[in-house]
Amino acid sequence: xxxxxxxxxxxxxxxxxxxxxxxxxxxxxxxxxxxxxxxxxxxxxxxxxxxxxxxxxxxxxxxxxxxxxxxxxxxxxxxxxxxxxxxxxxxxxxxxxxxxxxxxxxxxxxxxxxxxxxxxxxxxxxxxxxxxxxxxxxxxxxxxxxxxxxxxxxxxxxxxxxxxxxxxxxxxxxxxxxxxxxxxxxxxxxxxxxxxxxxxxxxxxxxxxxxxxxxxxxxxxxxxxx
Amino acid sequence: xxxxxxxxxxxxxxxxxxxxxxxxxxxxxxxxxxxxxxxxxxxxxxxxxxxxxxxxxxxxxxxxxxxxxxxxxxxxxxxxxxxxxxxxxxxxxxxxxxxxxxxxxxxxxxxxxxxxxxxxxxxxxxxxxxxxxxxxxxxxxxxxxxxxxxxxxxxxxxxxxxxxxxxxxxxxxxxxxxxxxxxxxxxxxxxxxxxxxxxxxxxxxxxxxxxxxxxxxxxxxxxxxxxxxxxxxxxxxxxxxxxxx
Numbered sequence: 001x002x003x004x005x006x007x008x009x010x011x012x013x014x015x016x017x018x019x020x021x022x023x024x025x026x027x028x029x030x031x032x033x034x035x036x037x038x039x040x041x042x043x044x045x046x047x048x049x050x051x052x053x054x055x056x057x058x059x060x061x062x063x064x065x066x067x068x069x070x071x072x073x074x075x076x077x078x079x080x081x082x083x084x085x086x087x088x089x090x091x092x093x094x095x096x097x098x099x100x101x102x103x104x105x106x107x108x109x110x111x112x113x114x115x116x117x118x119x120x121x122x123x124x125x126x127x128x129x130x131x132x133x134x135x136x137x138x139x140x141x142x143x144x145x146x147x148x149x150x151x152x153x154x155x156x157x158x159x160x161x162x163x164x165x166x167x168x169x170x171x172x173x174x175x176x177x178x179x180x181x182x183x184x185x186x187x188x189x190x191x192x193x194x195x196x197x198x199x200x201x202x203x204x205x206x207x208x209x210x211x212x213x214x215x216x217x218x219x220x221x222x223x224x225x226x
Numbered sequence: 227x228x229x230x231x232x233x234x235x236x237x238x239x240x241x242x243x244x245x246x247x248x249x250x251x252x253x254x255x256x257x258x259x260x261x262x263x264x265x266x267x268x269x270x271x272x273x274x275x276x277x278x279x280x281x282x283x284x285x286x287x288x289x290x291x292x293x294x295x296x297x298x299x300x301x302x303x304x305x306x307x308x309x310x311x312x313x314x315x316x317x318x319x320x321x322x323x324x325x326x327x328x329x330x331x332x333x334x335x336x337x338x339x340x341x342x343x344x345x346x347x348x349x350x351x352x353x354x355x356x357x358x359x360x361x362x363x364x365x366x367x368x369x370x371x372x373x374x375x376x377x378x379x380x381x382x383x384x385x386x387x388x389x390x391x392x393x394x395x396x397x398x399x400x401x402x403x404x405x406x407x408x409x410x411x412x413x414x415x416x417x418x419x420x421x422x423x424x425x426x427x428x429x430x431x432x433x434x435x436x437x438x439x440x441x442x443x444x445x446x447x448x449x450x451x452x453x454x455x456x457x458x459x460x461x462x463x464x465x466x467x468x469x470x471x
Contacts, residue, residue: 152391156384157374166374174364176402201402219387
């Protein structure tokens with residue numbers, strides 16, 4: 001049984017990963033979008049305005065949040081349309097680990113690049129030194145939580161025809177703590193304060209979400225397909 | 227006792243029971259609100275600092291209390307709906323969300339009306355205000371999800387999942403916001419009602435809170451009844467009910 005579970009989980013992960021890599025827009029678009037959001041903030045302030053540096057943590061984190069919303073609608077929809085989702089539900093293994101594998105693969109393809117891009121954008125906004133490393137640590141801990149929460153909402157709305165507008169309404173209130181702690185850590189580091197506490201909070205949120213969300217998302221998918 | 231309880235879970239008997247109970251709840255709520263309003267607006271002395279403006283707490287505090295209470299009711303009903311698949315619990319989730327959202331909005335608006343003369347600002351990024359606003363959006367998410375999914379039972383169960391996940395999240399949101407604020411501004415200056423509140427100011431508030439709670443119970447029953455009628459419109463008991471009406 002455990003053997004079958006591992007095989008199935010790995011198969012789902014590998015399949016998702018391959019599919020996403022072949023669909024280049026899947027992982028490119030969130031990145032381009034992320035850069036564009038930050039660019040717009042730069043353009044919206046006066047050239048060389050020091051306020052941009054003050055707001056850099058907020059801009060980076062809100063940008064990551066919005067980029068994580070990109071393509072969310074399609075996350076389970078494509079599987080629903082081609083019947084993969086039904087096969088996953090019928091598989092003789094629990095659905096939650098399979099959903100977790102899918103979320104992990106989605107993070108590898110479109111979440112991890114955000115972690116790489118974050119510090120580059122932070123430098124462009126004028127951050128330097130310790131805040132950058134705190135930002136990377138925060139993104140590393142926070143983006144998987146964003147993906148998990150997003151996946152839950154995507155599972156809830158998998159059968160809703162036009163979920164595009166609904167998804168941000170569902171997801172953003174649940175994501176509020178991640179932004180508070182993520183941007184808070186960078187801000188604290190910028191003021192020379194210890195940033196460990198908010199990072200621990202982010203880690204705690206990630207653990208909580210990683211344990212609970214796959215089950216909730218699996219229940220949502222099962223409900224939608226009944 | 228238990229058989230009565232089980233029978234109550236079936237839509238037709240709940241419909242009758244709720245129909246009998248609702249007027250009593252409404253009556254009690256109106257009496258309590260009248261007593262509370264009289265006590266709060268007439269009997270309670272004006273505040274030595276805020277004058278009469280403090281009297282908005284007789285609306286504001288009960289509304290804020292109801293915003294949390296309604297969410298708790300919704301989350302408990304959601305849990306029951308998910309575990310035992312009780313039709314009635316699903317209806318309760320769907321019925322509670324808009325009412326809870328209204329109480330949350332009332333708490334926010336009454337708070338703003340008080341904040342303008344007292345703090346000099348309609349809105350401050352205080353921890354309580356911000357987490358109440360996030361709570362409003364959590365409610366609106368449930369309402370929006372319910373309208374988006376066509377099949378009523380699937381919609382109710384999706385809403386239940388969202389409500390349970392949201393309920394786990396409410397304390398996290400609250401403390402994250404408290405923490406976010408305290409990092410930024412130091413300790414909060416504003417405390418509702420000041421550090422202590424005298425008994426003749428307090429009792430009308432407690433009466434109002436109870437009145438609001440009973441009023442919520444009344445709207446909940448009425449909304450659940452109409453929701454049940456809508457959902458069960460093809461069943462025999464609704465048809466006989468309509469035919470006899």
